[in-house]
Amino acid sequence: MPGTYTDDAQMTLAIAEVLLSGEPWTLRRLAARIVQVYHRDPHDGYAPRFQQLLGDARDGDELLERLIPDNDKSGAAMRAAPVGLLPSVADVLHHTGVQARITHNTLAWVEAAQAVALAVAAVSRSAEYGQDLPDSLVCMA
Template sequence: MILEAAIGDAYGAGFEFRKMEFILKNNNLTQYHKHGLYTEIYKRYTDDTQMAIAISELLLEEENWNEIKVANKFVEVFHRDKRRGYSDRVYNSLDASKNGSDFIKIINNGSNGNGSAMRAYAIGHLKNIEQLLSFCEIQAITSHNTKEGISCAKRVALAVHFFKYNLENQSTLTDFINDTLKEKENYRITSPIDMHGYPTTQAVIKIVSEASSMSDCLKKSIDYGGDTDTVAALCMAILSQKKGSEQTLPNFLYEELENDTYGKNFLIKLDVALNNKFRF
């Protein structure tokens, strides 16, 4: 799951907020492209995956969560492997923090952005829905203490849960999310896909609901433009759990993905650890 998300993140980063002409010309799943602003983001994942790693490690380490534990993990993971992709608001807050308490004091957590959703997918491993929703909310409020920030994190985790635990014979994904969250959302895509929580998760849920191929899904998630790395990462994470979908991606996406200390092999080990802890 995290490996696939990192691939979507790294591939999608090359198209983030680029002109549609560039996307239509180059989004053919044949090579990674450099980020339009940060050239060091090339064949490397961004903040999306780094924050998801923090959440994943916390799932493996802690049975009981609170805001300080989550913030501590965000700060720890950031400082051991600083990388770009974060908004200035979050990057500067993490950079100035020595621990979670610092981060909570510094950060303006009134954002409606998609940051709380982009990192929430591993929480979908939890079988208990009440715990899943609670953990989503706890991690969201550290940086996105808004209705949009909280509910959109829940949508992403619920999508993973839905496919992981084979609920497709009981409901549709959109009905499952709406019923669980007591919402009446009609999921749709508005292109280019905005970096706020609602348009991002609206698009992601719509895309993965209809997807039957991981390669096709990756291309499609980029073709809409906008916040392509986040949309692609979330689509890949969720679709990795969808039974019956074609799971193959072009080999270069695996072979050329970064593989230093926190690169490909690290992500694979993290996925294995999560799957071992949260068996079906």
């Protein structure tokens, strides 16, 4: 339906807003922005329990306190793209790891999110930038 978007798009917006704001890149700050963006425009599309949690949470601290970050879906990877625009591979890896741990705090899902962000980094930079990327992504640069 025109004008609608997914929960992943809404959380990507929250991630991008924190990046653009220059606010501290912490679990607490990211969680706070996710709650803020949800309350600004609540809509269906989230997993029912997570939507209820977001609706009930007053702030990021409450979200983190009540959330069990062992989700086995791809949400952390789906919202990682804006982080791939950061200036260095180290920044991309660090920032993506932090944002992923909000909901997907397992090594496999953190690495999946990092792979997405690195792919964005690879295609958004010159070929010489690709030399700092893992071999599996250099071909994308």
